[in-house]
Amino acid sequence: MSCRGPPALAAEGRATVAVVKRARLPDPELLVDGEPVRCRLSYQWAGALQLTLCSVCPDLGVELHSSYMGHPDAEVSIIGTIRLRPGVRPEVTSDLRDAATLPVREARRRCLLDHLAELRDLVAEASEGEVSIEFADEAAELVDVA
Numbered sequence: 509m510s511c512r513g514p515p516a517l518a519a520e521g522r523a524t525v526a527v528v529k530r531a532r533l534p535d536p537e538l539l540v541d542g543e544p545v546r547c548r549l550s551y552q553w554a555g556a557l558q559l560t561l562c563s564v565c566p567d568l569g570v571e572l573h574s575s576y577m578g579h580p581d582a583e584v585s586i587i588g589t590i591r592l593r594p595g596v597r598p599e600v601t602s603d604l605r606d607a608a609t610l611p612v613r614e615a616r617r618r619c620l621l622d623h624l625a626e627l628r629d630l631v632a633e634a635s636e637g638e639v640s641i642e643f644a645d646e647a648a649e650l651v652d653v654a
Contacts, residue, residue: 534644578612
């Protein structure tokens, strides 16, 4: 086993962990068939090249966790997603995107928009209703400076 970190930690088989910052974003306005549904939105990051967005809709039992990683000099960005909804096995997926269209460091709000579009689709599948999502400009601004 190879571990990086102080010798004492490496000798114990433990690696050091980067500091992760986590914060809540303003909750989006989620409507299913015109009726409001509670939705909590948070984000965390471990540097400029990674962003994780988490949405939880407790009334529907739906969760979406999306992690975005990319470098401005790379050709692609990667998205890892976990989709949870009642009665369906957890879905874990990954997707490669053109780094120019989804630049994790330079335009993090695009990651937020991508996450919310995926959430809209997940909620529509879980509820079988018509879904719309609105979010505060403040959410995009906070994500952009994370």
